[in-house]
Amino acid sequence: MTFDSSPTFVAVDTGRRGQGGPDSPDSAGSQGPAAAGPRDRIVLLVLLTASFTLAVDFSILNVALPRIGTDVGFDLSGLQWISTAFAVCAAGFTLFFGRFADLFGRRRQFLAGIALLGVASLVGGLADAPWLLLVARVAQGLATAAVIPAAFSLLTTSFPEGPLRDRALGLNGALMAASFTTGAILGGLLTDLINWRWAFFINVIVAVLVLATGPAVLRESRADDRPPLDAPGAVTVTLALVAGVYGLTQAGERSWGDPRCWLFLVVAAALLVAFVIIERAVAQPLVPLRILARRTIGWGNLAGVLAFATETSVVFLLTLYLQKVRGYTPLQAGLAFAVLGVGTIAGGLVAPRVIGRIGGKRAIVTAFVVQAAATLPLVFLSQLPGWLAVLLVATFAGGVANLVAIVGFMVTATAGLPDAEQGLATGLATMSQQVGITLGTPVMSAIATAAGAGVAGNVQHGVATALAVNGAVCVVAAGLFALALPRTRRKARA
Template structure:
């Protein structure tokens, strides 16, 4: 693809004029974004309810991590497989099937009578989410053509994704305080039942023009590898990396993912096109997505611990403190497409990551006194300006110049970066907070590592895409 697709385009009449959506476009966008919002909500709405949920269902403190992990394992592990199945047999069909499963699983989780029934509901929610997320993104990028319309659609999509995670924190505290933990799962049921009747009549069917064979060896190795890796990191966040099960599954996960790369390099019809990953816009764009999601969810996680355990805020007050972040995200989401139109998606991605990294670094100053809430809460809100810019810009960067026939492959990578970032960030760095001598030291350590990784990624992406532009200019 030509690098021109990522260059500033403010002089183009097509960009200068605000893209207009028809009534049907708005309804399609509503359905796709509401489903994405619902899944993002599921990642966070239960967090502040866990201390109440455990005694009610008879779950021990050490077992509570599975309330989150039971959802995260299948939602991250099956993403690529279900995205590809949607490409082959119909993205709309897969989207509706996942949405129906998510609704039924949410009912089961709402009325769970013991730990086994609750965890089964959470796992089935994760499987449904793994079908909804990649097919929903593919339906969006095939419905809205590349350019201002897609940028605006991605802006709405990304804003609601960020809001879903943030609003989940707020609603989790409010609902648990007012109605108990079951109301958090009931809210997800309500969302699914609103979207499900609207989707069949609005969403067009979409699949690849020709139907290649499903890459079964690739599907088995990547799904098994991701499941093992997510299990290992999630368990390590609770018990450390010394356990035999953690070491075995970590080695198995890395081995399976290595085997997956080998399989994909040899198969004629791969689950992930390594040739597509060699496109620098795709590779660097997805790295930006993986970093912004993983590092921002980690910040939210450690700040939640810090506010409750160190500053002694209640679950309700902690949840409400994230409301400012949600408001900033909503405003930022409306402005980012204009920035992309002026300076290009790749530059917006780099600047946004730099912003996220620099503001995150200020949180290393946090101390034990109550006055530190005046740094923690505003900084958390300001970080989201960069985070929102990166969310929208990485999707635009990683799908630019990709044909409709390849959108399933490209958006499968985009959604995998998103979901894996959300899933892996907390286990990867959260263990530094939970295993430190004291919580404040652990939080500072996590924040320092988090900020360094974001800034390093920004510099690498900026250098990588500049190199590509220079090569294109010499061609």
């Protein structure tokens, strides 16, 4: 299915395929080769390394915030901006950059974003004033918004739809989900054993390695006929996402009763309405509304939002429980989630097989059911003997199930589209991921606080209530997607 607004792409092949590359008409929906070649593995390594590094940036500095504030000169109320400045830019600009990559070159944007990441991280690691560190975090957020959808679309266009793409998306999903616990553990280790500045300097090393390898192995797609960028639509949707993410982060940092939170959320809603009106009016829209009308795109991306929101908020709630109820240090709490990280990796590895056997729809529905079942024991942790063993087993099972849902969402939300639309599709998927990450914690934090978590001695009850709501959301999601998602079938292998 193609759209009038789609540019014609000229594939610049580096010799990875003799024929039938991803830009060929028959590539969508075909199974492609069953095994990856050496160049495929290098491409995958470059893209996954970059995506994982950027995903780690969401959480790596959280445990180091107090020390950063002391060293650089932030007051207590200003510390939140170290995380907020990054999150707002990373989520707010991702759809714009996803479409920009389609029009002006994914490989070019990927490499430019990595270069920006390296420079921004060097500045952040050397920063000795609050304003300079915040500038670096804004630049890191913009680099993330540019690189992740470009890397995602390079991945989907480098591997034809079928088993190879499913495996690549499985590894990508596993690393993206594992990055949150990895970031907390790595941030604690670097802060305690070396210096928090190395949380920035590691990015510089990764950027240099990717820039040294990427140009030789990544394949470019460039627009032969480049339509003008829908500037009004791009500005409107970017401002809407920035306002929405900022409103959500303020809800998490302050409370849902903060007037500024609701002001920005209302502004975001109004801008989204304006965006839809603009997209209906312009000849070549940033986001063709016919794409959003596809059930695989609309419902698939909602599955992504809920998958990321539910699991990342479980990590937040259990971190609160371990530190406030059980007296764990931040590093000990981070290490307790190592099993969850193993579960996410395992889920990423088994997800392609599950999807290949039962299809994307059934995989998503089953995953949400299992995730709900894994969340249930966590509600009763304080009443269960051997609570730590229960926590480890439940988080492992939940991690596996969550990754099956995430990979199912990624496969569903990018399937059946031509390569010329993959940047847009992956931009939407990346936006869904980041909205889910941003949404889950403040919502569950508000529920836990309303149930008493903000009062000494009631933390346990507040956390248990929020976990029960989290599990209920998974059950509702399973029922919703069982009814709404279309059933997809793979073509038989040749």
